[in-house]
Amino acid sequence: xxxxxxxxxxxGHDDHAHHPYGIMRWVTTxxxxxxxxxYLWFSFAMFLVGGVMAMVIRAELFQPGxxxxxxxxFNQMTxxxxxxxxxxxxxxAFVGFAxxxxxxxxxxxxMAFPRLNNLSFWLLPPAAxxxxxxxxxxxxxxSAGWTLYAPLSVQLGMGMDxxxxxxxxxxxxxxxxxxxxxxxxxxxxxxGMTMMKLPLFVWTWLITAYLLVAVMPVLAGAVTMILxxxxxxxxxxxxxxxxxxxxxxxxxxxxxxxxxxIIAIPAFGVVSQVIPAFSRKPLFxxxxxxxxxxxxxxxxxxxxxxxxxxxxxxxxxxxxxMYATTLIAVPTGVKVFNWVATMYKGSLTFxxxxxxxxxxxxxFTMGGFTGLVLSITPVDVQLHDTYYVVAHxxxxxxxxxxxxxxxxxxxxxxxxxxxxxxxTLGKVHFWLSFVFFNVTFFPQHFLGMAGMPRRIPDYALQxxxxxxxxxxxxxxxxxxxxxxxxxxxxxxTSGEKAPQRPWEGADTLEWTQLPSPPPYHSFETPxxxx
Amino acid sequence: MIGRWMNIxxxxxxxxxxxxxxxxxxxxxxxxxxxxxxxxVYDLHxxxxxxxxxxxxxxxxxxxxxxxKHRKSVxxxxxxxxxxTTVEVIWTVAPLIVLVLMMIPSTKVLLLMxxxxxxxxxxxxxxxxxxxxYEYLQxxxxxxxxYSTLATPRDQIEGRAPKGQNYLLDVDNPVVVPVGKKVRVLxxxxxxxxxxxxxxxxxxxxxxxxxxRDAWFKADTPGVYRGQCTELCGKDHGFMPIVVQAVSPxxxxxWVAGQKKMMVATAVDPGKQWTLDELKARGAKVYSGNCxxxxxxxGKGIPPTFPALSxxxxxxxxxxxxxxxxxxGVVKQGKPTAMVSFKHLSDADLAAVIxxxxxxxxxxxxxxxxxxxxxxxxx
Numbered sequence: 001x002x003x004x005x006x007x008x009x010x011x012g013h014d015d016h017a018h019h020p021y022g023i024m025r026w027v028t029t030x031x032x033x034x035x036x037x038x039y040l041w042f043s044f045a046m047f048l049v050g051g052v053m054a055m056v057i058r059a060e061l062f063q064p065g066x067x068x069x070x071x072x073x074f075n076q077m078t079x080x081x082x083x084x085x086x087x088x089x090x091x092x093a094f095v096g097f098a099x100x101x102x103x104x105x106x107x108x109x110x111m112a113f114p115r116l117n118n119l120s121f122w123l124l125p126p127a128a129x130x131x132x133x134x135x136x137x138x139x140x141x142x143s144a145g146w147t148l149y150a151p152l153s154v155q156l157g158m159g160m161d162x163x164x165x166x167x168x169x170x171x172x173x174x175x176x177x178x179x180x181x182x183x184x185x186x187x188x189x190x191x192g193m194t195m196m197k198l199p200l201f202v203w204t205w206l207i208t209a210y211l212l213v214a215v216m217p218v219l220a221g222a223v224t225m226i227l228x229x230x231x232x233x234x235x236x237x238x239x240x241x242x243x244x245x246x247x248x249x250x251x252x253x254x255x256x257x258x259x260x261x262i263i264a265i266p267a268f269g270v271v272s273q274v275i276p277a278f279s280r281k282p283l284f285x286x287x288x289x290x291x292x293x294x295x296x297x298x299x300x301x302x303x304x305x306x307x308x309x310x311x312x313x314x315x316x317x318x319x320x321x322m323y324a325t326t327l328i329a330v331p332t333g334v335k336v337f338n339w340v341a342t343m344y345k346g347s348l349t350f351x352x353x354x355x356x357x358x359x360x361x362x363x364f365t366m367g368g369f370t371g372l373v374l375s376i377t378p379v380d381v382q383l384h385d386t387y388y389v390v391a392h393x394x395x396x397x398x399x400x401x402x403x404x405x406x407x408x409x410x411x412x413x414x415x416x417x418x419x420x421x422x423x424t425l426g427k428v429h430f431w432l433s434f435v436f437f438n439v440t441f442f443p444q445h446f447l448g449m450a451g452m453p454r455r456i457p458d459y460a461l462q463x464x465x466x467x468x469x470x471x472x473x474x475x476x477x478x479x480x481x482x483x484x485x486x487x488x489x490x491x492x493t494s495g496e497k498a499p500q501r502p503w504e505g506a507d508t509l510e511w512t513q514l515p516s517p518p519p520y521h522s523f524e525t526p527x528x529x530x
Numbered sequence: 531m532i533g534r535w536m537n538i539x540x541x542x543x544x545x546x547x548x549x550x551x552x553x554x555x556x557x558x559x560x561x562x563x564x565x566x567x568x569x570x571v572y573d574l575h576x577x578x579x580x581x582x583x584x585x586x587x588x589x590x591x592x593x594x595x596x597x598x599k600h601r602k603s604v605x606x607x608x609x610x611x612x613x614x615t616t617v618e619v620i621w622t623v624a625p626l627i628v629l630v631l632m633m634i635p636s637t638k639v640l641l642l643m644x645x646x647x648x649x650x651x652x653x654x655x656x657x658x659x660x661x662x663x664y665e666y667l668q669x670x671x672x673x674x675x676x677y678s679t680l681a682t683p684r685d686q687i688e689g690r691a692p693k694g695q696n697y698l699l700d701v702d703n704p705v706v707v708p709v710g711k712k713v714r715v716l717x718x719x720x721x722x723x724x725x726x727x728x729x730x731x732x733x734x735x736x737x738x739x740x741x742x743r744d745a746w747f748k749a750d751t752p753g754v755y756r757g758q759c760t761e762l763c764g765k766d767h768g769f770m771p772i773v774v775q776a777v778s779p780x781x782x783x784x785w786v787a788g789q790k791k792m793m794v795a796t797a798v799d800p801g802k803q804w805t806l807d808e809l810k811a812r813g814a815k816v817y818s819g820n821c822x823x824x825x826x827x828x829g830k831g832i833p834p835t836f837p838a839l840s841x842x843x844x845x846x847x848x849x850x851x852x853x854x855x856x857x858x859g860v861v862k863q864g865k866p867t868a869m870v871s872f873k874h875l876s877d878a879d880l881a882a883v884i885x886x887x888x889x890x891x892x893x894x895x896x897x898x899x900x901x902x903x904x905x906x907x908x909x
Contacts, residue, residue, distance in 0.1 A: 064698075065687060065688065066687055071765045071766060071768065071769075072832065075762070075765065138833075138834045139834050144762065149723060151721070151739060157835055239739055239740020244738075244740075245722075245723055245741075246738060279600075280608040281608040281609065282610070284613070284614075285612070285614075286613075287613075288618050310734050310736050311736045311738065312738070312741075312744070315641065318644070322640070326632065327629070329625060334618070345596070345600055345611075346608045347600065347601075347607055348597065348606070349601070349603070350601075362593075365590075369582040369586065372578065373578050373582065376578055377640045378570070378636065378640045379575045379636075381734050382560065382729065382734065384734060384760065385727075385761060385762075435542065443552070446557065446559075449558070449560050450557040451560075453727075453759070453767075454760075455767060458768050458769070459698065460696070460697055460699050461693060462557065463556075465556045466552060468552075469549060
């Protein structure tokens with residue numbers, strides 16, 4: 001073990017010299033750590049852009065009446081906020097984790113296809129640029145919601161075309177990245193690292209990568225059909241030409257539901273590393289966690305139409321999708337029970353990563369419960385397209401995916417940078433995020449139950465109080481994330497030196513075998529896993 | 531340092547108190563159910579919520595217990611167990627059983643909700659960007675048809691006037707139905723997908739262009755039930771409410787009689803010669819009900835999607851061209867644009883609004899377009 005450690009060290013210093021410096025280092029890099037870092041910074045930048053859009057939305061909704069923006073621009077904001085957060089912020093953040101962590105956790109020197117890896121990342125900035133530029137073309141950005149439902153999306157201006165191309169490029173990036181991840185995990189494990197010894201984070205990414213390869217082409221197909229309906233005389237979604245607008249929704253959600261798990265499953269993986277580490281106790285039910293994750297992935301392909309209970313499908317179809325959807329509660333429940341059982345009789349400490357993981361566990365489960373409520377077709381008909389749904393998916397996306405990503409950042413930052421973050425500021429960041437998140441989104445359940453539709457720039461007076469509260473929470477949540485930026489920058493520039501293994505209970509290869517920070521090229525000689 | 535923490539604590543307390551105050555004053559539940567389906571849904575939701583709360587307390591009870599008792603700081607040493615097949619089988623099978631039990635009432639309510647058979651009357655609701663059109667197809671009142679647009683003045687929306695009681699939830703012509711009668715609603719749309727929703731009656735049904743879907747309700751008690759379009763349908767999605775007024779059968783009969791009388795009264799003699807001012811006055815009303823959302827009160831539109839009428843070549847050109855646009859909509863490169871056909875308006879209304887646009891803002895054609903002109907071009 002010691003030998004491998006010293007070996008890695010020596011190489012790390014040598015290899016820096018062979019690389020270009022300055023901007024060209026980042027443009028040409030094929031190193032999984034550099035690319036991981038770029039993914040993470042890119043996703044944070046997109047998180048801020050999408051966040052500013054959320055602030056515009058909440059500013060308009062602060063009071064009844066139209067004050068800040070016009071309804072058309074409001075719709076552009078909700079659309080781009082959704083697209084940018086899903087495709088620009090959350091997905092790249094977890095690919096960033098995958099890049100940094102998968103090779104180090106399985107004892108591989110790098111990703112299987114390093115040049116492809118470079119391409120996967122560099123496809124993202126042009127796509128992001130297309131999305132942002134679309135706001136400034138005649139007619140403005142796409143304003144049909146992130147779901148881009150036809151025929152509304154067929155009506156819009158050229159901003160919609162730019163959005164379609166952005167989605168094509170983002171899809172290519174995801175597919176290439178996924179192929180790389182699958183190949184790396186299947187072929188590049190260190191001797192002795194059998195599949196059932198893989199850290200759970202690696203397992204979750206393997207499953208996610210398969211989901212991505214399966215559904216990103218479906219989304220690309222759906223938006224291409226919109227493109228041809230718009231410009232090339234096809235009538236896929238136009239009843240007058242023999243098409244059906246609901247067909248778009250079927251195709252979109254065949255992608256869209258697995259997409260929810262593409263976001264959630266890597267988040268499960270991060271939390272499954274953090275909770276055992278700070279419980280100082282191995283993950284409870286490792287095998288059942290792997291099977292539960294795989295079942296969630298499989299089930300995610302047969303529940304898509306629960307997003308469409310009000311389109312008027314046959315009642316037998318509604319029954320099928322209701323039964324299939326509630327089934328997902330079983331493996332998801334197993335995961336939650338396993339995490340709690342891991343904490344049970346552990347020796348718990350609550351550093352920032354653990355706080356975010358517990359915040360995840362608590363709030364994600366709440367999102368799971370509202371998900372169960374929404375899976376019941378007759379109840380969903382009452383709540384569909386209201387703020388209850390907005391609250392539900394922000395509990396799953398923000399308190400689920402984002403909190404888990406933040407847990408992961410605080411957890412691995414000492415390893416990646418070799419420096420410790422400021423624990424007090426980290427904890428303040430958690431508590432501000434936790435409180436403001438709930439102030440923002442909890443009242444939205446009530447708004448939805450009382451009947452406030454989503455995607456409206458103005459609302460009836462009985463919704464005014466909760467909306468003001470929600471906006472107040474959103475501004476607080478947004479500002480709190482600037483504290484996060486400060487904490488990260490401070491860590492990188494002047495954090496205290498981190499030991500190889502700052503967390504007592506962390507036992508995967510990057511902690512036990514590699515110094516902090518790890519050498520530029522780690523595991524050139526694979527470690528032996530017993 | 532302590533001062534700063536006190537500030538944070540105070541801010542936290544104020545936020546918490548504010549939350550509680552708002553929650554105490556605002557509605558934290560569904561709207562009071564007013565139809566059999568809405569009541570069933572209300573009860574079903576309570577059952578599901580109850581089950582969720584029990585599981586919530588169980589799971590987070592254990593988590594909280596661990597957080598308090600199994601901390602390193604209270605000296606707890608970690609156990610090393612990490613598997614227990616019995617426990618895992620139990621917590622896989624038990625939820626499965628609970629879910630199966632939950633499916634029983636859910637299935638019942640769903641079947642009730644979707645059974646729109648043998649209605650007492652049928653109303654067709656058509657979604658337009660951005661208003662609703664209603665046609666009474668069958669049952670008492672058959673033949674009545676009207677449009678229902680937002681009645682809240684722009685001044686209230688843009689903050690130039692205080693907001694009224696039913697801000698954004700008021701329409702010029704509500705849907706009137708008798709209480710205790712099964713009303714089947716057929717939904718469809720002219721342009722994009724809309725959704726017809728009245729929460730208190732337990733109805734929400736998408737209106738898909740080119741297709742017809744159905745839903746039903748039976749209002750228990752007389753009253754006014756308000757809802758909104760719930761499928762994003764473009765710019766003014768937030769401004770096309772739905773108002774259902776449930777009245778006693780006697781009042782309903784009286785309303786039907788009134789509507790029929792009005793329909794006869796408004797049927798205009800097609801050969802009548804109108805003066806320019808008469809047409810302009812009528813046209814201004816038609817414009818504010820149908821055109822203003824896109825082309826704006828200033829006639830300047832929101833280019834490029836919604837072009838200006840003021841100074842427009844079509845509006846200032848031959849009247850036949852403009853009549854054609856209103857009757858058939860605008861199709862560019864084989865695909866429909868936001869300018870859809872308005873042929874559902876009467877000849878008089880179309881002639882009036884065309885005259886209005888040809889003599890407003892920068893447009894000074896001084897020309898009056900007669901209903902008969904529209905009639906000739908209508909095929």
